[in-house]
Amino acid sequence: xxxxxxxxxxxxxxxxKNVNTSGQGPNEKVxxxxxxxxxxxxxxxxxxxxxxxxxxxxxxGLAIPIVICIIxxxxxSKSLGSFRIISNxxxxxxxxxxxxxxxxxxxxNKRYNSIQEFHEKQKRxxxxxxxxxxxxxxxxxxAVFLLxxxxxxxxxxxx
Numbered sequence: 001x002x003x004x005x006x007x008x009x010x011x012x013x014x015x016x017k018n019v020n021t022s023g024q025g026p027n028e029k030v031x032x033x034x035x036x037x038x039x040x041x042x043x044x045x046x047x048x049x050x051x052x053x054x055x056x057x058x059x060x061g062l063a064i065p066i067v068i069c070i071i072x073x074x075x076x077s078k079s080l081g082s083f084r085i086i087s088n089x090x091x092x093x094x095x096x097x098x099x100x101x102x103x104x105x106x107x108x109n110k111r112y113n114s115i116q117e118f119h120e121k122q123k124r125x126x127x128x129x130x131x132x133x134x135x136x137x138x139x140x141x142x143a144v145f146l147l148x149x150x151x152x153x154x155x156x157x158x159x
Contacts, residue, residue, distance in 0.1 A: 023111030039102025041125025054109030
């Protein structure tokens, strides 16, 4: 049993090396194989990833644009464009921070059977992002080519 007066580093050093510390909260040390990697799911999905992984701090990535839109709504439309730029300038570094801290937050907040399982689950977020946005990109390409044809054909039918 560990002494409650010991700090996190001392408790971690006292354990056998293969102890799984996932899901045990922010006071537990994260294995180096987890902590050193960038979390692309956290970077790409932001607060959505955060809510699903118990990283509630990522909700600031949702709150900032909302606050900026509320402030911007009382301004002229010219000012609103400036507020959107400010929102993007603020949110991009936040996304990088989420990516840097994401593995630590996810490991500490959810239970995983192994480091391998952790990495597999985190990779699913990236695969899902590519499926969603890749599909939307392809739909956009199709629209660019098909809409002119549809408009042209409907004009021919009217004559």
